[in-house]
Amino acid sequence: MANKPNLKVNIGKLTLKNPVMSASGTFGYGDEYAEFVDLSTLGAIVVKGLSLKPKQGNPPPRIAETPSGMLNAIGLQNIGIDNFIKKKMPFLRTCKTKVIVNFFGDSIDEYVKAAEKLSSVDGIDALEMNISCPNKQEGWIVFGTDPKVTHKVVSAVRSAAKLPLIVKLSPNVTDISYMAQVAEDAGADALSLINTLTGMAIDVQSRKPKLANITGGLSGPAIKPVALRMVWECFRKVHIPIIGMGGIITSDDAIEFILAGASAVAVGTANFIYPGVTSDIVRGIRTYMSSEGITSITDLTGAIKCRTNRL
Amino acid sequence: MANKPNLKVNIGKLTLKNPVMSASGTFGYGDEYAEFVDLSTLGAIVVKGLSLKPKQGNPPPRIAETPSGMLNAIGLQNIGIDNFIKKKMPFLRTCKTKVIVNFFGDSIDEYVKAAEKLSSVDGIDALEMNISCPNKQEGWIVFGTDPKVTHKVVSAVRSAAKLPLIVKLSPNVTDISYMAQVAEDAGADALSLINTLTGMAIDVQSRKPKLANITGGLSGPAIKPVALRMVWECFRKVHIPIIGMGGIITSDDAIEFILAGASAVAVGTANFIYPGVTSDIVRGIRTYMSSEGITSITDLTGAIKCRTNRL
Amino acid sequence: MNRVFKATVVENKKLINNHYLLTLHPAVKIKKPRPGNFFMVAVETGLDPLLKRPFSIHRWIDGNFQLLYRVTGKGTKILSEKKPGNILDILGPLGKGFPFPGKDRQVILVAGGIGIAPMYAMAESIKDKNPLLFYGTKTKKDVLLVDDFRSMGVDLRISTDDGSYGVKGNIVNVLKKYIARDSLKAPYVMYACGPAIMLMKLSGLASEYKMKGYIAMEQNMACGIGTCLGCVVKTRKGHKRVCKEGPVFPIEEIIW
Amino acid sequence: MNRVFKATVVENKKLINNHYLLTLHPAVKIKKPRPGNFFMVAVETGLDPLLKRPFSIHRWIDGNFQLLYRVTGKGTKILSEKKPGNILDILGPLGKGFPFPGKDRQVILVAGGIGIAPMYAMAESIKDKNPLLFYGTKTKKDVLLVDDFRSMGVDLRISTDDGSYGVKGNIVNVLKKYIARDSLKAPYVMYACGPAIMLMKLSGLASEYKMKGYIAMEQNMACGIGTCLGCVVKTRKGHKRVCKEGPVFPIEEIIW
């Protein structure tokens, strides 16, 4: 009998027991899922994006279904960092898994303050910096689409953050591998990709957009091919670990991301469809490794077999 | 009883009896579909992309299914302009619909030569210039993603082409509305959008990409929300007509594009699923107009009802 | 008891045009839903439609349960084609149900169209109070379950938009007249479910007459368990989630 | 006759593990398929899976037709759950079938695994020639339709990878020995369907023995009617479409 496969992965200085985490904004603050998933089986919980002050988010309707996908324009509604620390961290500290806090600011200054504040909280293992929400104003979008602004905000947060820093990239760019390099240069320890693709849907009867915010972020299986390609492109350009996400539903989906170059994966929209899916994916990866005779998951990262002349 | 709704639309100097056309590469040269669709009911037939010389395209496998979508890496296989004129134009001239020829070159010079050659062919009503195929080499991709190159190649073709010139844009850019303005500045009479999103899929058993070309173009319902958003963005920035496409399956889908700002629509992947779909969509649009009391389809273009403060 | 379960279709009966009564047998023992609770139902095995659809508990019979639904789009169309023996993935019961009326309160139920679905469960749970049901539909052939409600001892008032059954006109107006005539002797509490426009009018009525009442709200949903923040409605206390703080809200809380 | 039609499931019978025989009744009169032709079948009403799946004609019985299929993935899994009365969207018959053998030719059929599906139709169409069928599978329990072929007068040679039925080993080797022994007296023609690796080996054999033969190729398909250019295979005359110039090709034409 082969040894039990080793699922441990390192994301910079952060070690996860396995590569499967929740995607920010799709898993609340963990508590609602405790009923459906043994949270200790996950590599990490990534919580809903936080800001210094609580936010009301966008008016409803906020979601619309699309073929094999969904649009959301939540608008980063959240309870604010202080409430989070007071009301949600006590539970998260008991979960026997790593806690990654996703956050954002509306200015470089706010980003820095949020990172500082979160860095000193006991029980938080890493920070994921969201510069890529499609539901913000145009002036905000540049954080994730203008390389100069990206470099500036990531550098500033890098200096302020005392924890491993993951930068979450936007797919709504011409060359994501270039943005990945910019984030790496600015000091990111790891990259998360992808956030949602900007999309839209219209109700032909009322002739109104289906979302009050007009546009929203497209997630779910529909975007998987795009996400996978982006992970593959970035993997060959940067030297920091990549957390792959976008449409993962099954363990095979997760393995595709790992083969394309992801060190870990995050599961988003799938949680809405199968609340227990994260744990199922861990199990599925383990089964795959056993049946393929793979002893360490790290052997799979970037292990896609293809002619390398296309770089 | 209301008058029969008027479906006529103008794409620059080109007048179509209705706004529904086939998307290039999904309708062959029209002949295969004659069995399934009364071609004279269509606004136009857009033929598979042509080049000066015949092309073998990419090795198989060339397609892979994805959730509500498909990836293709045909690699622009085509019979070449000369063969097309000789073997396919005689049939197309009998179809009682407009014929739009999609074409590409591997250099500005080839683009220009192709445009010149096609301009003098009897029975061709307009040219659609493909600068946005994701299955070409990196040196080619810049035609559709680098504004300077885009301006150069479109200007050159504009001078050479004697027919209405439609430029087909790539969605794989940070700001498609900017690329749209560049094409407009360079002399495009109309814009087609979108071409496919670059994507990828991996077979976890063999660990090989599902396409021999590694990456391919994602089309079908999965991409509709992205396509729709791009049409809406471009509509508010340019003054030339837009032909919207990407995931249209039903007449409601087509109407969404028109409401977002498209003057006409093209139907691609749906032809593979329902060979008679193009004609069904024309019928569905007519029914919608009758029941909503809309006399001219042009009243629907850009008629989405939304707060206009978001520009 | 896990709220994620599979259920077998026992029957999927067309009641009237576009309205179906689905009887489901859960594969495992599930928590008994309260009136106003709902289930999220997956209608397809493929990834389109992707999201589960929410349906209120209509009736609970010895561990089986029934949903009453109207075909309005893609998902409900597919659901209507299910046959006995087909198996569905379900999540629930979810949400906060209707609170029980105080001991001495009279009960008024208000249903518009398919809003009748949860009202059956509610009526059954308080049938000893002989509730009054104000029920409005478009036309005669949309009126459902009259005999069932009557045999339960419910006092029914029906209106149709076209007057083809009961009073002609809007059911909120019928209720208004009833209240204005001071027909209600004791303190009462109202429970309502129906289209947004009806609930909005009811809330006007409620503030006019200082009526105590609860309404079941609808909103597009993704998760059904409070994590996506997709299903919020505007309330006097900020955005609240229909799937978690609702679907039932005190009528005065909602901002229209 | 329109090649786009709906068909009702008459029966969807599990033959052996993962292998099903689907009997379909077309709603309209359709063109009678030739052996080697195929149909594109939509397995779902939603948009996922999106594309139709190709299946060879297995048998034609008085206007009904049968497909024999193996569950290999998502689409065939969903297909296997269809019940009598379900209705499927279908396109076909499509492609170029097996050409009829010359008048005096002996016929050799070669099938690997589920490649047996079209071979039944082919055998039936030329049964008066008492064809020889070389049929290889993994193991005994994968062997299908033996009695049906026998009663048709087909001379069967079976091999299994594990030797649990017939000869142990590869069916191409069995055929090779047969030919090497010079057992075929008259000029013959071969028709084959099976996994790529089998067809590749057969093509080696064909060039070694200057065998005339035809093979049915597979490729991922989107349109099935020649327009997407997705299903090409490499041939000595350039890329050819499996759905249009094929699925049946002269064996010497394919480049492996």
Ligand SMILES: Cc1cc2nc3c(=O)[nH]c(=O)nc-3n(C[C@H](O)[C@H](O)[C@H](O)COP(=O)(O)OP(=O)(O)OC[C@H]3O[C@@H](n4cnc5c(N)ncnc54)[C@H](O)[C@@H]3O)c2cc1C
């Ligand atoms: C708590 C709750 C209880 C409900 N109970 C019932 C019931 O008992 N009987 C009944 O017939 N209907 C009920 N509905 C409405 C029902 O969920 C919708 O009619 C159904 O989801 C429409 O799905 P569709 O695919 O047919 O329509 P589509 O319009 O094609 O659906 C597209 C998307 O919109 C969402 N959606 C559309 N309409 C609604 C809506 N009104 N509410 C919420 N989401 C919607 C769907 O979830 C889906 O994501 C309830 C809704 C909620 C929120």
Ligand SMILES: Cc1cc2nc3c(=O)[nH]c(=O)nc-3n(C[C@H](O)[C@H](O)[C@H](O)COP(=O)(O)OP(=O)(O)OC[C@H]3O[C@@H](n4cnc5c(N)ncnc54)[C@H](O)[C@@H]3O)c2cc1C
């Ligand atoms: C001309 C032709 C005739 C065929 N006849 C039969 C038959 O009679 N019986 C039978 O069991 N199988 C037959 N096949 C194979 C059958 O089409 C595939 O097994 C089936 O499409 C797999 O679908 P899936 O969704 O279960 O698998 P998935 O792997 O989930 O399918 C994913 C995608 O790949 C495509 N695909 C996967 N495998 C194949 C394949 N081998 N060939 C073509 N496309 C594929 C599907 O079309 C789909 O787009 C035939 C294939 C071709 C090309």
Ligand SMILES: Cc1cc2nc3c(=O)[nH]c(=O)nc-3n(C[C@H](O)[C@H](O)[C@H](O)COP(=O)(O)O)c2cc1C
């Ligand atoms: C409802 C919803 C809310 C989200 N909120 C956040 C968020 O607060 N911060 C963030 O970085 N990403 C957010 N995302 C993006 C996801 O984390 C993820 O990047 C994206 O959905 C793609 O993964 P998926 O296809 O598995 O959902 C949100 C996604 C959804 C669907």
Ligand SMILES: Cc1cc2nc3c(=O)[nH]c(=O)nc-3n(C[C@H](O)[C@H](O)[C@H](O)COP(=O)(O)O)c2cc1C
């Ligand atoms: C198989 C296939 C081949 C295509 N070939 C071409 C082409 O030759 N030229 C071109 O401009 N676009 C080509 N396209 C892109 C389509 O014209 C269209 O822009 C895209 O598929 C989006 O529309 P859809 O989702 O309706 O398919 C091709 C698309 C597919 C699926």
Ligand code: FES
């Ligand atoms: S449906 Fe997700 S929070 Fe209510």
Ligand code: FES
């Ligand atoms: S499947 Fe489209 S060309 Fe063959």
